[in-house]
Amino acid sequence: MLDSGKIREDFPILSKKVYGKPLVWLDNAATSQKPRSVIQSLVDYYEGYNANVHRGVHALSIESTDAFELARQKVADFIHADAAESIVWTRNTTEAINLVANTWARDNIGAGDEILLTPMEHHSNLVPWQKVAQENGARLKFIPMHEDGTLDLENIDAIFGPRTKLLAIVHVSNSMGTINPVKELAARAHAVGAMVLVDGAQSVPHMPVDVNDLDCDFLAFSGHKMLGPTGIGVLYAKRDVLEEMDPFLRGGEMVLEVWYDRATWNALPMRFEAGTPNIADAIGLGAAVDYLQALGMENVRQHEVELTGYGLKRFEELDEVVVYGPQNPDVRGGAILFNAADIHPHDLGTIMDRQGIAIRTGHHCTMPLMRTLGVAATARASFYVYNTTQEVDTLVDGLKEALEYFAHEVRGA
Numbered sequence: 001m002l003d004s005g006k007i008r009e010d011f012p013i014l015s016k017k018v019y020g021k022p023l024v025w026l027d028n029a030a031t032s033q034k035p036r037s038v039i040q041s042l043v044d045y046y047e048g049y050n051a052n053v054h055r056g057v058h059a060l061s062i063e064s065t066d067a068f069e070l071a072r073q074k075v076a077d078f079i080h081a082d083a084a085e086s087i088v089w090t091r092n093t094t095e096a097i098n099l100v101a102n103t104w105a106r107d108n109i110g111a112g113d114e115i116l117l118t119p120m121e122h123h124s125n126l127v128p129w130q131k132v133a134q135e136n137g138a139r140l141k142f143i144p145m146h147e148d149g150t151l152d153l154e155n156i157d158a159i160f161g162p163r164t165k166l167l168a169i170v171h172v173s174n175s176m177g178t179i180n181p182v183k184e185l186a187a188r189a190h191a192v193g194a195m196v197l198v199d200g201a202q203s204v205p206h207m208p209v210d211v212n213d214l215d216c217d218f219l220a221f222s223g224h225k226m227l228g229p230t231g232i233g234v235l236y237a238k239r240d241v242l243e244e245m246d247p248f249l250r251g252g253e254m255v256l257e258v259w260y261d262r263a264t265w266n267a268l269p270m271r272f273e274a275g276t277p278n279i280a281d282a283i284g285l286g287a288a289v290d291y292l293q294a295l296g297m298e299n300v301r302q303h304e305v306e307l308t309g310y311g312l313k314r315f316e317e318l319d320e321v322v323v324y325g326p327q328n329p330d331v332r333g334g335a336i337l338f339n340a341a342d343i344h345p346h347d348l349g350t351i352m353d354r355q356g357i358a359i360r361t362g363h364h365c366t367m368p369l370m371r372t373l374g375v376a377a378t379a380r381a382s383f384y385v386y387n388t389t390q391e392v393d394t395l396v397d398g399l400k401e402a403l404e405y406f407a408h409e410v411r412g413a
């Protein structure tokens with residue numbers, strides 16, 4: 001396992017106390033905490049070389065442009081993209097997916113075509129496709145799912161067909177932790193001439209991801225879930241695909257030449273980055289990538305497998321607690337989704353909060369999935385590099401106390 005004790009020293013917020021108790025941050029699927037090196041990279045930028053990029057001939061502009069483009073290269077290397085031109089900065093995963101929906105999909109998906117999704121998509125990888133389907137007369141189709149939260153691929157030949165134009169799939173479910181067989185499904189999609197968009201919001205931060213190995217056409221992810229700042233995200237797209245796409249937003253930076261009545265487009269990837277970009281946070285994301293690379297993504301993944309395995313085992317001690325999703329930690333990510341007896345998840349979350357434990361409660365931006373699971377809401381504990389087995393113990397012990405309190409004080413058992 002990673003030396004999380006040592007890693008924790010790099011994260012100033014982790015020494016914080018909440019209601020007098022040490023903070024136990026188990027809401028990593030929502031957003032991760034930031035190491036000092038990332039925070040410092042923002043301070044360095046604003047104190048040392050704040051300037052707009054790609055525009056100036058002066059020293060600071062050259063310095064900021066170099067740092068900004070170096071961060072792009074770091075991100076490209078991190079996901080094994082062939083070229084930095086394939087990396088388009090966005091605000092987050094949501095914006096990256098909307099970019100594809102409003103450009104490639106709008107122009108290439110027509111009446112009667114099918115957009116293939118899974119029942120576990122985050123709203124960010126569902127709602128944009130609803131708009132495309134409504135406007136272009138296409139149909140949303142969902143791959144069936146087993147009760148344990150894995151995809152049912154028994155009738156895979158019936159799932160993909162000549163009308164399939166896009167497979168838009170979450171790599172790792174933010175709710176149940178399911179790791180989907182994206183590589184195999186991408187090959188199937190390509191065999192029928194469909195394109196593949198992978199929502200990597202929960203995979204890129206947590207495991208090695210190689211876009212060439214997956215052979216996805218698009219990959220979307222967010223900096224803030226991988227130790228980076230908020231407000232910066234990434235759309236990876238194959239170069240030839242990007243070349244063919246119309247710009248999303250229009251204005252400065254994305255143009256080559258402009259007349260009063262028309263304009264031509266800048267080279268990749270600037271064609272998709274209208275206006276002044278989020279320079280500081282892109283540089284901050286580069287620093288986050290450095291941090292993760294130094295840990296090693298194989299080690300990051302292994303740490304989470306062990307922590308999740310430990311967590312799932314300890315959850316077995318909890319009577320009346322239902323855990324959703326696949327049970328084998330080797331085939332799932334580091335999020336444990338659960339409900340405890342008849343205690344409302346919000347009540348549970350509030351009780352945990354009083355003990356300094358931050359878990360997520362609600363629908364986790366997967367409302368249709370909650371309906372499929374037959375629940376209105378659930379609780380979720382999600383892990384990252386700085387979490388320890390002691391923290392899992394604190395969570396499980398806290399849950400035990402909460403269950404006892406409800407059994408005796410509320411239900412009078």
Ligand SMILES: Cc1ncc(COP(=O)(O)O)c(C=O)c1O
Binds near residue numbers: 030092093125172199
């Ligand atoms: C699987 C998945 N997709 C998409 C998103 C959206 O990410 P963002 O809010 O950073 O755009 C999230 C965030 O929770 C997620 O977990």
